[in-house]
Amino acid sequence: MTVGEWRQVSGTALSSAPMAVKTYPSLGNTGPSSKVDTWSGYAVDTRDSSVYSLANGGHQDYAGNEVNRLRLSDGAPAWTELRESSPSSVIPTAASGQNVTHYNDGRPASRHVYYGVTLNEVSNKAMLFTGSGWGNQGGALHSADSFSLSSNSWDAKGTVPDPGADFYNQLGWTWCEVKATGDVYGIGNFKVRRWRQATNSWTTMLTSSANGQYTASAHDSSRNRILFVGGEVGDHHVYDIGSNTMTAITLTGPNASNVINGKQLGMVYVPALDAYLLRDTAAGGTIYRINASTWSVDTLTTSGGGGIPSTNNGVWRRFLYVPALKGIVYLPTYNGNIWFIRTQ
Numbered sequence: 436m437t438v439g440e441w442r443q444v445s446g447t448a449l450s451s452a453p454m455a456v457k458t459y460p461s462l463g464n465t466g467p468s469s470k471v472d473t474w475s476g477y478a479v480d481t482r483d484s485s486v487y488s489l490a491n492g493g494h495q496d497y498a499g500n501e502v503n504r505l506r507l508s509d510g511a512p513a514w515t516e517l518r519e520s521s522p523s524s525v526i527p528t529a530a531s532g533q534n535v536t537h538y539n540d541g542r543p544a545s546r547h548v549y550y551g552v553t554l555n556e557v558s559n560k561a562m563l564f565t566g567s568g569w570g571n572q573g574g575a576l577h578s579a580d581s582f583s584l585s586s587n588s589w590d591a592k593g594t595v596p597d598p599g600a601d602f603y604n605q606l607g608w609t610w611c612e613v614k615a616t617g618d619v620y621g622i623g624n625f626k627v628r629r630w631r632q633a634t635n636s637w638t639t640m641l642t643s644s645a646n647g648q649y650t651a652s653a654h655d656s657s658r659n660r661i662l663f664v665g666g667e668v669g670d671h672h673v674y675d676i677g678s679n680t681m682t683a684i685t686l687t688g689p690n691a692s693n694v695i696n697g698k699q700l701g702m703v704y705v706p707a708l709d710a711y712l713l714r715d716t717a718a719g720g721t722i723y724r725i726n727a728s729t730w731s732v733d734t735l736t737t738s739g740g741g742g743i744p745s746t747n748n749g750v751w752r753r754f755l756y757v758p759a760l761k762g763i764v765y766l767p768t769y770n771g772n773i774w775f776i777r778t779q
Contacts (some may be wrong), residue, residue, distance in 0.1 A: 436762075436777040441720050441740035444512060449488065449769045450665045452503045452514035458523050462498040469497035469572055471769040474547035474607070474699075476752035478561055481614065484508040486764060486773075487561050489582055492545035498526050498569050500538070500545045502561075502582060502609040505773070507757060507763040507764065517587045517652060527570065535570045536578040542589045543580040546567045547750055549607040550652070557617035557632055562595070564610050564621060565602050576617065577603045579630070596680070599637055601626045607699070607753035611652040611661050613676070620661060622647030627674065627681065627743070633662045646682040649749075651694075651702035655727055662704075662711055662725070665697035674768075688731035690723050699749025703756035703763060707779040713755040716764060718745040722763075722776070735778075743767060743774055 436442060449470060453664040465473065470491040499520035505512050517684045525539035535544045540725030546566030553562045561582040561659045579595040584587070584762040602608055603622040608623040617632030618639070625643040638716065661674045664686070665742040674681045686695055694700065694713055700715040711725040712735060720740015725732050746753075746767040753766040762777040 436775075437738075438777050438779060439735060439737045439775055440745065441737060441776045443742075444507075444764075444775055445772060447505060447512055447514070447773045448768075449503065449514055450753055452702075453516045454501065455516060455519035456497075456499070456501070456522055458498045458520055459522050460526065460584060462526060463492070465496040466509040467492075467497060468618075468769040469493070470499075470754070471501075471766060472716060472747045473497070474549050474567065474748050474751065476548040476550055476552045477766060478552045478752065479755040480554045480556060480755060481758050482556055484759050486711065486755060486766070487554065488559050488567055489548070490545050490564060491548050491568050493547040493569050495571060496568075498523070498544055498545050501736065501779045502587070502750050505645040507760060508774075518582070518589070536576050537569045537592050541592050543578070543592075543686060544576070545750050547606070549749075550609045550611075552752055553612035555581075555612070555620055555632060556614060560590070562612075562619065564598060564619065565608060567606050573604050575602070575604055595630075595635065596637060598623075598628055598630070601628065601637075605648055607649045607667075609647045609650040609652045609666070609754045610661060611654055611657075613654050614656070620676075622652075636656055641674075641681055644674070645670040649698045649746070650710070650712060651697070651700040652672055655711075657706055657709065658727070662727075663703065664694050664711075664713075664725070665700050667698065671695055675724060680681065684730050686730050686732050687727065690732040690734055690735050694725065694732055700767070701750035701752065701754025703754065705756055705763075705778055707761075712756075712763065714750050716746050716750060720745055720776075737776060740776070742775070743773060745766055
């Protein structure tokens, strides 16, 4: 592939994944397509270029909490099911389940994941933070959970403490992981909370910050800082981890308004380009680029992306940087293949 070229990866539609336990149509209005279509987010393991879907679905759309993996380092990547869903017998009906965090077997409930999924390579676990859970309310979950990649099983309820009250009453808060440490930073109600991997504990870092709802974020590993852009109120802030400071920045350039006003965007930081790359819900191959030094915003030169379909209900964390493959994988639909673009 040439730099900037988009291609489909054949045979990688999530709809092709095996499903040992089926909760639909007995439960849910939409079915497993909700694992992409309903405010869903995925995580990437940069060690073997695997993409994970964990308990995507939620609200009254889909009750299945299965875990799927697509290992892009394989010669012919195909989705597998690492952990089957909880059976319908242990899942409350939507009418009785209000803000369900866990099913009766102790496993996490299906949810609109939004930005609340990370892959902790330090502890070899995938992590879920908050979301909108299965049930008739679809309310904001206050829980955090972990999935062991060593045993392909969910850790017990309560293994990871809840993030705190600042994340209880709204949906779509932003979460951003620092790969080197496994620490995760969340912003809700204008507060910054940090989950420290080494101690499995939460700390309030700042009490005055960006808003964080529906806001894209990515960690600049070169400068150890996190950029927050777009969202419900048009965030445009940088959080410096070392100094524990949040600073409003000014985005310039021809496409600044596209990212400041964007909601539910997907964003990654690519060290080789020293730039943040962003994707919105529209069809086509457009990728916005933010220079990490100057904050100028333009578009990346791309080719071959004319056939990329639009996506429903946001991109969130389905636009993922895969360092070993020198590019980004994008999952726009449930029934269609994933797309890959080489970035360097």
